[in-house]
Amino acid sequence: MARPDAEGSNVDLRPPDLQLPIQGADFPRPDPALIDALREVSSATASAMLHKMGIQREDISSGAGQEKTEKRTALWAVFEEVRQGDVLVIQAWGDPYTGCMGEMLTTYFKGRGGVGVVVDGCIRDWPNIQPIGVPFWTVGFTPNYASQATLFPWAYNVPVALNRVLILPGDIIIADDDGAVVVPAQMAEVVAQHTRAHEEWEVFSRLKLAEGGALNKYYPLNEEGWAEYEEWRKQQA
Numbered sequence: 001m002a003r004p005d006a007e008g009s010n011v012d013l014r015p016p017d018l019q020l021p022i023q024g025a026d027f028p029r030p031d032p033a034l035i036d037a038l039r040e041v042s043s044a045t046a047s048a049m050l051h052k053m054g055i056q057r058e059d060i061s062s063g064a065g066q067e068k069t070e071k072r073t074a075l076w077a078v079f080e081e082v083r084q085g086d087v088l089v090i091q092a093w094g095d096p097y098t099g100c101m102g103e104m105l106t107t108y109f110k111g112r113g114g115v116g117v118v119v120d121g122c123i124r125d126w127p128n129i130q131p132i133g134v135p136f137w138t139v140g141f142t143p144n145y146a147s148q149a150t151l152f153p154w155a156y157n158v159p160v161a162l163n164r165v166l167i168l169p170g171d172i173i174i175a176d177d178d179g180a181v182v183v184p185a186q187m188a189e190v191v192a193q194h195t196r197a198h199e200e201w202e203v204f205s206r207l208k209l210a211e212g213g214a215l216n217k218y219y220p221l222n223e224e225g226w227a228e229y230e231e232w233r234k235q236q237a
Helices: 032-038 043-053 057-062 074-081 103-111 126-132 185-210 223-236
Strands: 002-004 010-012 087-090 116-123 136-141 160-162 165-167 172-176 179-183
Touching (some): 087 160, 103 126
Antiparallel strands (some): 172 179
């Protein structure tokens, strides 16, 4: 699959060989007899019974009777894996009540070399986080801590989906005041090549438009505008 670029040449848009889907470990299936016993149970009844019994997801995951604390979850473990230049991406389903991280974890994240956080949910301690200097792209803020509401920090270094966009470990995040964009690792070299060329001719276009140049000539560059750009680029060199 190819498409003409601004110079009229064909750009190959086919991605390089993609890695295979990530496969987790096998897991035990419930006893079929137990499944049969639950077939006639409605979701409303199941929800009401679990609530009545006081059962939450972290009760099962952490072990009944054991101390429940965020330090037993992926929320703490992931920060020990942070390396210089990492961006932390957190899937939180836009939940307005879960503070995915706060001042202390942000401080540690920066100390480990982290450079930014993207979360489709909320964080806490925002007034204290701002002076730390770690940029955040987030839905909003909440006074709640990470496991105070319904979400439970379960896994890290795994594929996540933010706003229905798949992000794999090792992908590249480009984020600024307009928002955050994921660049698949396998496409990064191609994207870098063509975006640099695009931004170079946009510098010229911006200059011409500021001088009152014709929009249909300078953005995007038509054939005449492109010839002017090539001459301008030679002069700049």
